[in-house]
Amino acid sequence: MGQQRSSIAEVHPPGSGRHRKQNGFLCSDFILAWAMHRTRQIVGWVGTTAFTLVILLVVYAAAGLIGGAIPANRGWVPPNRGIQIWVESNGVHTGLILPKVAAGVDWRDLARPEDLADPRYGGYSYVGVGWGERTFYVETPTWADVRVSTIAAAAIGSDHTLMHVDHLPAPAPSRWVRAIVLRPDEYRRLASFVRTSFRPGGTHQHGYGRDDAFYDAQGYYSAITTCNAWTGAALRAAGARVGIWTPFPATVMAWF
Numbered sequence: 366m367g368q369q370r371s372s373i374a375e376v377h378p379p380g381s382g383r384h385r386k387q388n389g390f391l392c393s394d395f396i397l398a399w400a401m402h403r404t405r406q407i408v409g410w411v412g413t414t415a416f417t418l419v420i421l422l423v424v425y426a427a428a429g430l431i432g433g434a435i436p437a438n439r440g441w442v443p444p445n446r447g448i449q450i451w452v453e454s455n456g457v458h459t460g461l462i463l464p465k466v467a468a469g470v471d472w473r474d475l476a477r478p479e480d481l482a483d484p485r486y487g488g489y490s491y492v493g494v495g496w497g498e499r500t501f502y503v504e505t506p507t508w509a510d511v512r513v514s515t516i517a518a519a520a521i522g523s524d525h526t527l528m529h530v531d532h533l534p535a536p537a538p539s540r541w542v543r544a545i546v547l548r549p550d551e552y553r554r555l556a557s558f559v560r561t562s563f564r565p566g567g568t569h570q571h572g573y574g575r576d577d578a579f580y581d582a583q584g585y586y587s588a589i590t591t592c593n594a595w596t597g598a599a600l601r602a603a604g605a606r607v608g609i610w611t612p613f614p615a616t617v618m619a620w621f
Contacts, residue, residue, distance in 0.1 A: 425588065433597075433608035433616025441606040443545065448552040452596065452621055453493060453542045454614040457505055459596040460495030460529065461559070462536050468549040470556040475580070476530050480569045486532045486576035493531035496562050496582055497592035498523045503579065520588040528563055531577040543621035547603055555603035562595070593617050 451462035465472045478487020495502075500518060504510060536542050547555065567581025584590065589612070597611030600620075611617045 429610065429612040429616060432610030433613065433619070435609045436606050436620075437601045437609045438604050438606045441604055443605075444548050445546075447546045447548045450545050450547060450552070450555070451536050451538070451542050452545060452600070452617060453536070454618050455541065456614060458495055458497060458502070458529075459593045459614050459617045460493050461555075461596060461599060462491055462493045462533060462542070463556070463559075465490055465492055468552045468556075470553060475560070475563060476532065476578075478532075480530075480571075480578040480580075481532065481576060482571045483575035489532045489534050489576075491533045491535060493529075493533050493577075494559055495529045495592055496584065496595040497527060497529065498586035499525040499527050501586070502527050502529060502592070522585060522587040524585050526582040526584050526586050528580040528582045529572060529577065530580060531572070533576075543618060545600075545605065545621055547605065551603040551605065555599055558599045558602040588612070 448464065448467050450464070453460055453462055463470075463472065465476065472492050476487075476492045478484040481487055500523070501516070504512070538544050562582050562584060564581040564583050569578050569580045572578045584595070586592075589610075591612045593614055593616065594610060594612050596617050597607050600607045600617075601609075605620075607620045608616050
């Protein structure tokens with residue numbers, strides 16, 4: 366027997382081709398098992414992350430709709446006579462349309478014709494004003510221009526904010542433009558809120574067209590303080606009945 370074992374060892378000694386082949390199989394099996402394990406881990410992590418993001422978005426949307434449905438200034442009723450303003454939406458941003466001169470408020474020192482690509486539009490009697498994050502505002506005039514990266518960057522938060530000012534003729538009410546009547550003191554409170562949103566001594570740039578401009582603004586933009594939340598905050602400051610938190614266009618427009 367000893368001689369037989371010796372013969373076998375001589376036929377396939379350690380380090381021979383057969384042993385190397387077996388070791389190679391073992392190494393390949395280990396790498397394959399490790400790769401499959403890591404793949405399952407990555408797939409699980411991606412799935413968990415995606416699920417978490419979906420849950421967060423659902424919670425955010427639900428909270429926004431609930432906040433938009435709970436009224437602030439619930440006892441407010443519009444007067445029969447007063448200062449007529451409008452709230453407008455393009456489906457992404459909301460803003461306010463205000464008379465250039467009314468109730469002792471004059472916007473002509475901020476909304477200057479010389480800031481426009483075509484100063485002739487400065488002769489219109491109304492201004493449309495809105496607040497928002499610089500990149501999101503400039504790059505997303507409509508839903509067709511929205512990009513996931515832009516939304517994500519704005520939602521994380523930014524103190525680079527702008528006021529958008531349009532020079533407009535008297536607007537016609539429509540699905541996208543809703544009329545509101547405020548008392549003179551209510552309008553002055555709204556105007557004070559809007560005016561303090563402009564950054565003192567800030568710069569300006571031309572807007573989307575020949576009749577609008579952007580101005581440096583104050584305030585921090587985030588998923589909580591959106592452009593639509595700013596519109597709602599301005600109306601709450603005036604005393605108008607509107608949602609306690611209005612992060613979406615619908616949560617503003619539904620009140621008027």
